[in-house]
Amino acid sequence: MALVEVLLGVAVLACLLYYYATSTFSHWAQRGVPHLPPKILFGNIKDIVTFRTLHVYGYQKLYHHFDGLPYAGIYQMRTPSLMLRDPEVIKQFLVKDFAHFHDRGIFCDVERDPMSATLVNLSGRKWRNLRTKLTPSFSAVKLKGMVPLLNECADSLVALVGASAQDGEVEMREVMAKFTTDVIGSCAFGLHFNTLKDPDSQFREMGRRVFLPTYARTATHLTRVFFPALLSVLHLRTVSKEITDFFISLVRDVIQFREKSGETRNDFMQLLMQLRQQEKADRDVNDNVAKEEAVVLDDRLLTAQVFIFFVAGFETSSSTMSFCVYELAVNEHVQEAARAEVDAILAELDGQPITYEHVAKMTYIEKVLLETMRKYPPVPGLVRVCTKPYTVPGTKVHMDVGSQVFIPTFAIQRDPDIFPDPDRFDPERFSEEGRKTWHPFAYLPFGEGPRICIGLRFAMVEMKLGLARLLQHYKLLPSPSLPVPMRFDPKGFVLTAEGGINLRIQPRHSSTA
Numbered sequence: 001m002a003l004v005e006v007l008l009g010v011a012v013l014a015c016l017l018y019y020y021a022t023s024t025f026s027h028w029a030q031r032g033v034p035h036l037p038p039k040i041l042f043g044n045i046k047d048i049v050t051f052r053t054l055h056v057y058g059y060q061k062l063y064h065h066f067d068g069l070p071y072a073g074i075y076q077m078r079t080p081s082l083m084l085r086d087p088e089v090i091k092q093f094l095v096k097d098f099a100h101f102h103d104r105g106i107f108c109d110v111e112r113d114p115m116s117a118t119l120v121n122l123s124g125r126k127w128r129n130l131r132t133k134l135t136p137s138f139s140a141v142k143l144k145g146m147v148p149l150l151n152e153c154a155d156s157l158v159a160l161v162g163a164s165a166q167d168g169e170v171e172m173r174e175v176m177a178k179f180t181t182d183v184i185g186s187c188a189f190g191l192h193f194n195t196l197k198d199p200d201s202q203f204r205e206m207g208r209r210v211f212l213p214t215y216a217r218t219a220t221h222l223t224r225v226f227f228p229a230l231l232s233v234l235h236l237r238t239v240s241k242e243i244t245d246f247f248i249s250l251v252r253d254v255i256q257f258r259e260k261s262g263e264t265r266n267d268f269m270q271l272l273m274q275l276r277q278q279e280k281a282d283r284d285v286n287d288n289v290a291k292e293e294a295v296v297l298d299d300r301l302l303t304a305q306v307f308i309f310f311v312a313g314f315e316t317s318s319s320t321m322s323f324c325v326y327e328l329a330v331n332e333h334v335q336e337a338a339r340a341e342v343d344a345i346l347a348e349l350d351g352q353p354i355t356y357e358h359v360a361k362m363t364y365i366e367k368v369l370l371e372t373m374r375k376y377p378p379v380p381g382l383v384r385v386c387t388k389p390y391t392v393p394g395t396k397v398h399m400d401v402g403s404q405v406f407i408p409t410f411a412i413q414r415d416p417d418i419f420p421d422p423d424r425f426d427p428e429r430f431s432e433e434g435r436k437t438w439h440p441f442a443y444l445p446f447g448e449g450p451r452i453c454i455g456l457r458f459a460m461v462e463m464k465l466g467l468a469r470l471l472q473h474y475k476l477l478p479s480p481s482l483p484v485p486m487r488f489d490p491k492g493f494v495l496t497a498e499g500g501i502n503l504r505i506q507p508r509h510s511s512t513a
């Protein structure tokens with residue numbers, strides 16, 4: 001009898017599990033949206049979830065399965081997701097109908113996971129409110145003030161490349177990670193330290209831990225996107241307690257130091273501290289913002305924003321710069337053209353440090369970076385959730401609140417029908433003429449619409465300046481061990497070159513040898 005009960009229990013549990021795993025699988029058929037038959041538990045992304053295929057290639061395969069269609073339905077495990085393909089449709093969702101899709105649907109639990117209340121994760125009015133507050137910190141005027149800090153970091157970059165060359169070879173991924181850590185440390189956290197000179201700095205170590213490519217981390221990211229509720233049920237944190245505590249105490253120390261010493265600096269920390277003070281003054285005068293809409297820039301929220309500048313800004317820029325030097329090394333003519341531009345600008349400066357205005361003149365280097373991000377978008381896909389019931393224009397496809405939209409950036413930017421010969425590295429795709437050949441919404445490395453990357457301009461200045469200084473001092477050549485074409489690390493959530501980017505470095509002037 002007991003055995004029968006146990007078997008019955010197991011059978012009921014199995015049925016419930018089966019129901020849970022498949023209950024969403026009629027979603028696209030009911031709406032008449034083209035789709036592929038999903039597999040139990042995995043939907044259409046089994047090869048991605050089981051790490052048999054790198055995520056970008058997995059989505060690229062799905063994308064091409066629906067060639068010729070403006071959109072298609074996919075199942076990301078059991079979550080139905082509308083995959084947008086046509087740039088005009090993408091524009092419709094990201095810009096014209098933004099009011100229906102302003103959130104990413106990412107788990108955010110301020111109490112348990114204080115670092116989760118970031119501009120990237122927040123939703124609705126809270127996001128809007130915070131975005132409005134933070135936007136002025138990224139204005140051209142503010143960035144201009146940060147160029148001297150960037151110049152200091154670029155000096156260290158040049159020195160580090162020279163110092164780390166072993167038998168003339170340097171692993172550039174690590175060097176670029178140190179440079180962008182230094183930049184964020186200086187411009188966001190207001191630190192006077194130098195990771196480039198001190199390879200074991202704790203700050204760099206924390207950066208390494210946040211981004212260490214592991215299967216577990218990729219699995220947590222996937223859970224966060226596709227099963228946000230599970231994170232909460234399992235009491236999982238997106239950022240470990242150790243890392244959270246490190247950043248909270250770091251920010252607290254910097255704030256206390258500045259408040260006590262009266263020291264100021266042209267960095268994001270200062271701008272956020274000013275914002276906090278301004279906000280406090282406004283609150284004292286005017287207390288009429290509805291509570292649920294208000295975002296009060298207290299120490300926790302301030303720390304979370306500085307932290308997200310680090311998370312969103314460090315790996316993305318470092319990965320772009322690494323892929324960029326890779327392409328410059330294997331495309332010598334592009335490198336020479338970029339160097340000619342740098343030399344001409346430096347000649348104008350006659351030994352003075354590079355200014356914001358001179359960075360703006362680096363139009364060829366800009367094209368090189370844009371082409372790098374076409375081939376290697378650091379964020380290879382965009383996600384939105386429906387926040388207000390929606391019907392896809394000109395169709396009967398109805399979307400409920402909470403349903404997901406996915407834009408496969410990597411696949412679109414490597415689609416040969418949009419960017420012919422997509423593996424060829426050609427900065428001229430971004431010339432005035434080149435730009436006329438593709439739809440602006442087919443190029444999305446920074447996203448688009450009101451939720452576009454807030455750090456776009458900062459990242460471009462940082463990367464242009466760093467590259468210009470490298471080209472000023474070194475010739476970059478492929479080392480014999482450099483894989484051509486590029487191979488990606490299968491464990492990475494962000495695109496990472498497998499085995500690093502080893503380049504041969506030839507100093508142009510004896511002083512940098």
Ligand code: HEM
Nearest residue numbers: 119120309312313316317379445446447448451453455459
């Ligand atoms: C090469 C460098 C970078 C790339 C490729 C990049 C890419 C992106 C992308 C694709 C998004 C999502 C946009 C969307 O959903 O439409 C994003 C959002 C964001 N990025 Fe960046 N990013 C870079 C650098 C930075 C830097 C340097 C910072 C800060 C200093 C930063 C801060 C943010 C923030 C806070 C958001 C969330 C914006 C919002 O939801 O309102 N990013 N970025």
